[in-house]
Amino acid sequence: MTLDFAPTLSREAALRSLARAFEAAGLPDARADARFLALHALALDPLDLSLRGNQTIGEDGARRLGRVAARRLAGEPVARILGEWEFWGLPFALSPETLVPRPDTESVVEAALGLFPGREHPLRLADLGTGSGCILVALLHERPDAFGLGLDRSAGALAVARNNAVANGVGARAAFLCGSWLDALKGPFDLIVSNPPYIAAPVIATLDPEVRLHDPRAALDGGVDGLDAYRAILSGLAQRPDLLAPGGALVLEIGYDQGEALSAFVQDAGFAEARIGRDLAGRDRVVTLTPSLAGR
Numbered sequence: 001m002t003l004d005f006a007p008t009l010s011r012e013a014a015l016r017s018l019a020r021a022f023e024a025a026g027l028p029d030a031r032a033d034a035r036f037l038a039l040h041a042l043a044l045d046p047l048d049l050s051l052r053g054n055q056t057i058g059e060d061g062a063r064r065l066g067r068v069a070a071r072r073l074a075g076e077p078v079a080r081i082l083g084e085w086e087f088w089g090l091p092f093a094l095s096p097e098t099l100v101p102r103p104d105t106e107s108v109v110e111a112a113l114g115l116f117p118g119r120e121h122p123l124r125l126a127d128l129g130t131g132s133g134c135i136l137v138a139l140l141h142e143r144p145d146a147f148g149l150g151l152d153r154s155a156g157a158l159a160v161a162r163n164n165a166v167a168n169g170v171g172a173r174a175a176f177l178c179g180s181w182l183d184a185l186k187g188p189f190d191l192i193v194s195n196p197p198y199i200a201a202p203v204i205a206t207l208d209p210e211v212r213l214h215d216p217r218a219a220l221d222g223g224v225d226g227l228d229a230y231r232a233i234l235s236g237l238a239q240r241p242d243l244l245a246p247g248g249a250l251v252l253e254i255g256y257d258q259g260e261a262l263s264a265f266v267q268d269a270g271f272a273e274a275r276i277g278r279d280l281a282g283r284d285r286v287v288t289l290t291p292s293l294a295g296r
């Protein structure tokens with residue numbers, strides 16, 4: 001579906017017409033999507049739009065607006081069209097190799113920050129499957145004397161994460177390494193975090209097309225039961241407990257229905273207990289493991 005904008009349209013009128021088209025197409029967040037995309041296509045900030053909404057969009061504006069409208073109407077998520085998304089109040093560039101950061105994942109950052117309230121010496125962090133780098137960069141942003149290592153199997157994702165660390169002012173305290181889970185790691189770390197792929201492979205076909213068709217499969221697919229990454233991380237840590245410093249912790253994002261399965265694994269891996277944290281919707285979303293709970 002295409003949408004034509006006359007160059008003589010005002011910015012406000014163009015925005016209204018974009019929102020109406022999105023509403024007519026049944027997009028659930030039609031108005032918000034239209035606003036994000038109009039600001040992007042017309043290279044405006046929100047103040048420009050509200051103070052100078054009656055200026056015309058011009059030839060270039062009309063063309064760019066038509067292009068973003070067509071992409072959105074074809075089902076491409078807003079974040080993919082913008083090429084960046086916000087997480088923890090910070091901007092993150094995206095690429096096809098990175099998941100769009102989810103608000104739920106902020107629960108991982110919160111859980112991690114809550115673990116070391118009055119820490120005296122600098123934290124050493126590792127983020128497994130860092131993707132856009134959003135968890136690591138948010139943590140480094142909150143802990144100005146921490147140092148962090150982001151790992152990913154995708155070289156493309158690592159390049160994006162590195163740029164995001166620099167763009168958000170933490171580049172000097174972040175390093176990035178190509179590797180799978182714990183394999184390339186040399187510890188010890190005070191905190192290991194991860195939002196691994198955890199969707200059961202057969203479930204992927206049932207996901208919303210915006211996720212299924214636009215997020216990288218490698219960031220979603222957790223194997224037959226969705227738990228492969230947790231097995232790899234926990235068995236790796238059971239074999240190499242030295243990767244966590246004394247008093248260190250592991251904080252993992254989980255699917256809303258995986259709390260029980262994770263708790264069982266955790267005992268097998270030699271941890272006494274898993275603490276489950278919730279997301280904003282009140283669903284299980286984070287598991288925190290501290291070896292000290294197992295008396296190690």
Ligand code: GLN
Nearest residue numbers: 195196197198199219220
């Ligand atoms: N939370 C994501 C989703 O629901 C999945 C991300 C992941 O597997 N880590 O699509």
